[in-house]
Amino acid sequence: MATPPQTLEPQCSEVHNDESELEELEKLEADVKQMAQKILEYRATLPDQLKNTLASILASQRPVVATHLEDWSEPGISGDPDPDAAGLAESGKGTSLAKEDQDTAEKTQLLKQKISSNVSAMPVVLKRMKECMSRIDKLDSCNGFIHPAFKRKRTS
Template sequence: MKRRVGSSEEEEENEELERDVKQMAEKLLQYRTTLPDHLRSTFTSVLTAQRPVLPPPSESALSGAPIPDAGGQVKSIEGLQDAEQDQEIAEKLQLLKDKISSNVSAMPIVLKRMKECISKIDKLDSYNGIIHPAFKRKKTS
């Protein structure tokens, strides 16, 4: 009768552990699906917080008309160059964001492949078969 009590306790413990494993698997799946978007939005908010606040370009600077009280035509050309540089920076930033999000979304696959490779290496380390002499280290005395 003690065996039945022990076995029922073990069964209950096993069931509880299985439930815990299922919950962890669900959490992992949820994190894997939401993490790339969460990281992308966090990265975007951090970058926007660090980006300096620039005054909005006036229409007169973009049209080529001189800016009053700013030095004439020279300032309007500088404004155009700044706008072009800002556009280039924005494009580079978007490219960086896309690369980071693709890298983050590929991370679970990379981790899985790494674990598989590590397990293969561990199996090879524990292998007691015949190893060709060319692959053995030379013992130095």
């Protein structure tokens, strides 16, 4: 009579193991579905994001003709016939313009460095994207084949 309780305990642990395996498989299936959804979203949005980023980078590299047209206006516009008198009154503006130009130059240099590093990293990113796209296409070509690890074990 001591034998039946011993046989019940392994059966309970087997049932518990089966349940934990099912829960783990369900969790893995949910993770796979979530990753597939993210991949689909990335495939839909990434080309537009790359296009917009490239357009903004190219736009930022265009030379700026004159950013401070109001500050460099002709003396006749202000109504002051003597440009030297206006220059003395606005000497504080001149130093602030020089500081702004220096800040702009630093920001431009930093932007150029970032663009350069991004461009140098682009081949690696493109290679990884192509590999991911080929894996996705490979999964799509399986025509509904489900790997045995993701099949549910039926308990009867």
